[in-house]
Amino acid sequence: MATQQLRKHVLAAAVSAAVFAPIAAAQDAVVLDKVQVTADRRVENLQDVPVSVSTLSGENLDVLASGGADVRFLSNRAPSLNIESSFGRAFPRFYIRGYGNTDFRLNTSQPVSLVYDDVVQENPILKGFPVFDVEQVELLRGPQGTLFGRNSPAGVVKFNSVKPGEDVTGYGKVSVASYGGINAEGAIGGGLGEGWSTRLSGLYQHRDNFVDNTYTGEDNAYEGYTEFAARAQLGYASDGFDALFNVHARDLDGTARLFRANMIQPGTNKPVAGFDRDKIAIDGQNSQDLSQFGANARLRWRFDGFDLHSITGYESVETYSRGDVDGGYGASFLPVSGPGLIPFASETADGIPEHSQWTQEFRIESNSDKALNWQAGVFLFSEDYQVESFSYDSTFGGAQDGYQRIRQTNDSWAVFGATTWDVSDAFELRAGVRYTVDKKELTVLDYWNTGFVPCVLDGKCTLSQLAALEPDGDLSASPEDKKVSWDLSGTWTLSDDVNLYARVATGYRGSSIQSAGAFNAKSVASPETSTSAEFGVKADFWDGRARLNASVFYYEVKDQQLTAVGGSNNANILLNAEKSTGQGFELDFQAYLTDNLLVTLGTGYNDTEIQDKNLAVSVCAQCDVTDPLDGNGKALIDGNPLPQAPKWTHSLTARWSMPAGDGAEFFVFTDWVYRSELNFFLYESVEFTGASMLEGGLRVGYSWNDGSRELAVYGRNITDELAILSGIDFNNLTGMVNEPRTVGVEFKAGF
Template identity: 60%
Template sequence: MNPSYVPQARRSRLAVAVALLLAVPALQAQEAATLDAVEVTAQRKVENIQDVPVSITSVDAEKLELYGSGGADIRFLSARVPSLNIESSYGRAFPRFYIRGLGNTDFDLNASQPVSLVYDEVVQESPLLKGFPLFDLERVEVLRGPQGTLFGRNTPAGVVKFESAKPSQEFGGYAKLGYGSDDMVNFEGAVGGALGPRWSARLSALYQRRDDSVDNTLAGAPNESFEGYDESAVRLQFLYEGDAFEALLNLHRRDLNGTARLFRGNIIQPGSNNLVPGFDRDEVSLDGVNFSDLETWGASARLRWDFDGLVLHSITGYETAESLNRGDIDGGYGAVFLPDSGPGVIPFASESADGLPDHEQVTQEFRLESDNDGPFNWQAGLFWYREDITIHGFNYDSLAPGNPQAGFAVQQQENKAWAVFASGEYQATERLKLRAGLRYTQDEKKFSASVIEAAPFGAPVGGPYRVDTDANDVSWDASAVYALNDDVNLYARVAKGFRAPSIQGRLLFADPGAPNGGVTTADSEEVISWEAGIKADLWDRRARLGFNLFRYTVDDQQIIAVGGGSNIATLLNADRTVGQGFELDLEAYLADQLLVTLGSSYNDTEIQDSSLAVAPCAACTVTDPLDGSGRALIDGNPLPQAPEWVHNLTARYGVPLSSGELYFYTDWAYRSEVNFFLYESLEFRGKSSLEGGLRVGYAWQQGDREVALFGRNITDQVRVVGAIDFNNLTGFLNEPRTWGVEFRTRF
């Protein structure tokens, strides 16, 4: 692959930095700390991460503990893994994932994402399921590039995979309690052990809360303050281990009550992406109601039968969610035609809510794999998926006493899919291993939407407006791993991914004259991705390196034109999108007590569609050319929420003491500028971001007891991380600085 697309100066600086960093361990003492092998299940079986021909990052339990010290939700992984960005316009409830720039900015509860989230081998398709808290986990794996053969369900960009800690016959567990700023409380714990000679169980729980930290300066407003939350989650697992049969049963639940995303009107300075002078993140003036309620629960059964040379797996999953999320979209109070309004210009009031009163997802997979010592091994299976959802959309009149309802719409969708897949690997020579796989998918959607009560300036009462889609596709992958020696592997991979058609039906603010009431559909998208890289264990396992180059093309990429001056969300297909770059993962002991990890990625994305145009914002400075209808031509633009550069660094230094260990642990995550929308403008381009964390702790009794002081966003950086573009210069912010103390015990 020709890496000429990476600027030469940047490549040179990166090469020098890596060379200097890798040279340091050679100066250390001969008897030195070494890195343990990292086991992953990226290919649906346990393997050493160095042998897997995929660009992959594994995040262990200690790092997860560091990142989550301040009670943060799943978004704390953003920029802490190469090529990964996560954002949300719902707060803690609805994370949106982007890998190598590919994602979906759509905020509809029906939106599909090209990054699949798999929790304990069960796909979490609804955006509201993707934010399940991270606690009592063995590891997190981030697989970059199409994973359509073995995971299948909406994976053209990649997979984020979570594995919970499993029950065992040995009694044990832990408890962790943290307290911090804004009366933040963070509890996490687990206990498990044997129930009999073959049965064991593990109960895990989490509870997090934080008081409101933002005051509402508007007298008599429905909410006096914002940004607090109260969240709990629990997971109960039972494990049966027979002679040739194993069963892992999982029950889990999440409850969230708190503040919806806090939109702040006119916080961006016109003609720039700076915050307005005198901005205070601790105050707002809002006349709308704000809350976020979410309840999810599910169950799964993972069964395994061992036969002579064969293993049969059955994975059954059930998930359901119920939610209501309401917020003040205009980010202020009043309206410009009233005697009093603000902050800045509020053209008209906008307050809305999205609810998911009915949701059900059922999945079933059967997978058969070979288990022998020969040169060829394989796995094949069947997958079935069904999801039924009902979405309620509400509009409210913020200018009337009591903020009464002023608009109501309903969406319903039934999605059924099935797939058959097979994958094999062949040890061609002592040093060369080949892999390949195929998957056939059939996907059907039946969608209807109706406007029951019309909202001001929106579509009239009408419907049901119906759309049916039926698509099929063959995904595939082929790869090779060549062992230069016992410590260095070279690999290359090519893969094709697929995402089924999507349907968007936010009718309350649809164009009254739009066909089919404003329901829009995006056709299937297909991705072809190439990557080649090196994975190496260095200096007697004192360091581990992963580096790859990649390039992909997306045909008919599904994109969403969100908002604009008309506040209409429209699904579109771009003719082609191209992405290219590199990813680096490095872990090294620079001294026996100093462990450093470095992650870095470069992503260059470009939309290639000479005729594609979208509605621009009403109050920003658009830099794209406009067509004859005043719409912005987006050919050549980068994808939204796709930073070119992501860097992350962690460093842990331990000081052995006679009674334990004193340690210092810091982490830093950088991402470069991002566009918030498909068009480019001066105001709606997020500044680069650098956030750091710090943890200072003391562990004793062989690490079973630990107390630590922690800080998140320790520089108190304030950044606009997303925006609402139809009305005014409304944005929302990153998480504030958090300090606290934490105690943990293992037993």
């Protein structure tokens, strides 16, 4: 069956190319712009970089983010990229080539690194910063451990803001949309004289609550938000020195993710009959707020033969999110409960009351036109934060019945170097190496739980009492890791328009710590290491009207850190799998089929597998598990795919325009994304297998004044596709769904 599906997808791509070829070959006017990327920490042509890279910029970003979408709008918009969240807008989880982390704890780490304006965003809450006034998003697949450091064994998602310049430029756009949506965004910048320039940009997004709580009788109770974000940049440029200073902030006030009890029909992975995404019945509270502040300074000194870079970054975030996790009301042992079976009530909250992250990089690179070029540097990282976890009793008016406060510090330093050698006119060799020392320390500062832990002292556990409940009697952990990462790649130039490349790279993710809780003991996962090999082709053809980038890959992860989330015992345990593997391919295709029709196609195939014959995890409370079980009733997950790892992703955009004279045009832009089915958890079950989904968007508009003015109507999820994106398994068949159809009208003016 898998082979048949593969043939079907490959055949579809081949047929599309065969149809497009004669159309595009007949045209000779419009050509694709060259794409510049910074995948190797230098500005280079995308076609010359020996890494599988996809980019999103310009109109594509504007269209996909229409209607107030958060960073999850990027999901599946580039081959092999998936993004999901159980915290809504606050905490996105990224997966590249099926490789990611489902852990929902606020001290978790992810194997996909996010870099915003050259500064790593390590804490998962930082990764949700809104996308506005961004020049380009780059997706770097495969380990990036040499130049981007630890915690990037799956890849890097890189955001580059629009920088200030000497010319006065800017834009403003505002839209009104469904559910009382108001979205406003703008920027202005220009020269200040004597080498100085500035750029100010801001974002405002709002949506009214639109989901009714049928249990309390409250109309329009949930799914609304109000968000502000801003960025101020100050630049300086002279003959021998450049500087760019950046200050940014974010504030979010809204409702948390909605967990919907028993929305999955037993024995299937479909919603129950009559499911209405505009209604829910819960007895718990729901709220979310977040504030973030950051600043960075990027300095460059230019000398004869080399440049010296200094990048200093600071980030801080505070957040609190509370939700009804059982997704319903009451409990089975009470007179009233529902919808469906609610074994017991669960209402929790998590927050970060204190946080700081400091990063410093010094990097020196050659700037000559010689055959051999190089770069080397040192990187310092320090993070200190506290995490609070709360539990509440929904059946007694939401009274608090549990609390935990932990502190985690993470200090790391690294030295790295990389070289590029033009062996001949037709062959280039690149290599890099990085040595990293990484230390974490977690301490439990406070813990009490009246519901599940038998304590005295007015129902509050002291640390010594909690320690007595621990298998090892120790609540803290302080792992230290020392790792070497490296990469080696070669590029063969077949012609001015065609390059072949091959790359082998390694990466690693440092140890992770999960503190003890009411349902589980402390767990520590040792470091994971990944090794990846890929081969690709990058080609421009049809006289510059078309571009095709394709790659095939294989990777192995040793001691992969996995999170056994939920299960009937409601634990959250860190595990190390002996090994996991992934293999597949990616394809990016863009072409002007006519002077007025631009089409892009992205395809990713990812076949992942957990390989550990003895690894077993707890299973759901209510679902139908299809894995074999061990003697303790746990699922043996050897051979299962990684969670949240669809085998197939497809994305398609098409933009058609009709000139209207004097720099004006009518246009139609449509975009579609497909994702095949995936597992929500480590084990396999009927109900917690996400069905395949297809979402589409449409934008119809009129632009004038050479494109500087635009008025458009748009729709997101225009077919109103209902998809279950994730679940909660410890209580009932709880699910989380995608965004509903949104329509709106937008005006944009640029200068």
